[in-house]
Amino acid sequence: MASGINGKTKICGIMGCPVGHSFSPEMQNAAFSAAGLDYAYVPFQVEPGHVEAAVKAIKALGLVGVNVTIPHKEAVLPLLDQLSDEARLTGAVNTIVNHSGRLYGHNTDGKGFWRSLGEAGFVPAGKHVLILGAGGAARAVAVDAALAGIKRLTLANRTEKRAGELARFITEKTGLPVEVIPWPDKEGSALLREALSGADLVVQATRLGMYPNESEAIPLPYDLFKPGQIACDLVYNPLETMFLRKAGQAGAAAVSGLGMLLHQGALSFELWTGVAAPLEVMREILIKNTEFRRQNINNRRQNSGDRRQNINS
Numbered sequence: 001m002a003s004g005i006n007g008k009t010k011i012c013g014i015m016g017c018p019v020g021h022s023f024s025p026e027m028q029n030a031a032f033s034a035a036g037l038d039y040a041y042v043p044f045q046v047e048p049g050h051v052e053a054a055v056k057a058i059k060a061l062g063l064v065g066v067n068v069t070i071p072h073k074e075a076v077l078p079l080l081d082q083l084s085d086e087a088r089l090t091g092a093v094n095t096i097v098n099h100s101g102r103l104y105g106h107n108t109d110g111k112g113f114w115r116s117l118g119e120a121g122f123v124p125a126g127k128h129v130l131i132l133g134a135g136g137a138a139r140a141v142a143v144d145a146a147l148a149g150i151k152r153l154t155l156a157n158r159t160e161k162r163a164g165e166l167a168r169f170i171t172e173k174t175g176l177p178v179e180v181i182p183w184p185d186k187e188g189s190a191l192l193r194e195a196l197s198g199a200d201l202v203v204q205a206t207r208l209g210m211y212p213n214e215s216e217a218i219p220l221p222y223d224l225f226k227p228g229q230i231a232c233d234l235v236y237n238p239l240e241t242m243f244l245r246k247a248g249q250a251g252a253a254a255v256s257g258l259g260m261l262l263h264q265g266a267l268s269f270e271l272w273t274g275v276a277a278p279l280e281v282m283r284e285i286l287i288k289n290t291e292f293r294r295q296n297i298n299n300r301r302q303n304s305g306d307r308r309q310n311i312n313s
Contacts, residue, residue: 005040011061012041012272015054016069019043024067024265027285031269034278039064046072055079058098064272065097067265073136080105089143089173092136095268108267109137109260110144113234115267116259122201122230124148130195131155132184132218133205134163137234141203142166146174154179154195184220197224202247204233209241217242225250233257237290262286 014024020043028041044066046054051072056079058066068076073092077083080096086107087093093105114124127150131138134157145153153176157163160180167178181191196202202225208216220243225231231247236257244254266277 010039010064012064014067015044015046023289030285034281051075090140108264109140112264113260115263126151127200128152129201130199131203134166138205146176158183201230204243210235211237222246225252227251
């Protein structure tokens with residue numbers, strides 16, 4: 001905020017349940033301040049039974065817009081006046097914009113992902129993408145990959161049926177043929193080995209390797225990664241997951257999920273303000289908060305262990 005909250009301050013926020021863990025308030029408020037905008041961003045704890053009332057309140061209170069997080073990304077869809085292509089195809093909204101009393105729903109996750117890869121020099125058009133996982137994040141990436149003009153998309157998921165459903169949906173809506181292959185084991189099937197060695201981009205879209213389970217990684221034949229490929233993990237805590245470490249050791253360029261988090265937030269900022277987001281300010285806040293939260297968790301665990309030791313002494 002440029003000069004503190006006043007009668008002209010424009011309000012944005014985030015609605016979810018819970019929202020106390022979100023990095024967005026500090027990131028977005030730092031961005032507003034850096035851009036010299038009289039905006040403020042606040043968290044709204046919205047219980048599942050109050051979603052409709054909360055969406056109506058966006059209009060009633062004259063909010064510029066809100067981010068939407070778990071578990072409300074799907075529930076808000078029928079309550080909005082218009083949806084972007086990404087929101088309609090992913091079946092989820094993470095950003096609402098209030099334009100003169102009409103509410104527009106967007107999903108910036110997929111575009112944020114591709115912006116982050118753009119920083120690594122990756123251009124999706126004509127490329128082969130392998131996505132490991134078929135949840136909400138994988139769906140957003142897959143939809144935007146198809147819209148961005150990739151040539152080939154391959155999916156693998158623990159539940160093959162879910163991957164098949166996502167593949168059929170993408171083909172039906174975008175015309176892109178999608179191949180579904182078995183979930184990896186240590187050696188990898190012939191189909192997996194061919195997809196892994198031939199992919200320009202490999203996306204790890206599951207929770208495996210997320211702190212504090214940092215030793216976990218999908219059992220891939222990591223020796224098939226090579227220079228010229230990009231390996232991206234949507235997990236951003238830790239910044240270097242075991243998946244990224246192993247793929248990087250084999251020669252692939254490693255891209256953390258922090259970039260997707262950064263750019264989806266930057267896109268929300270731009271939708272609300274019409275101003276280019278101050279990316280480096282936002283990036284610095286995210287890195288600081290990721291490391292700070294990680295250190296706090298480690299300290300609490302250490303203190304808990306010390307207390308147990310004292311009790312048993």
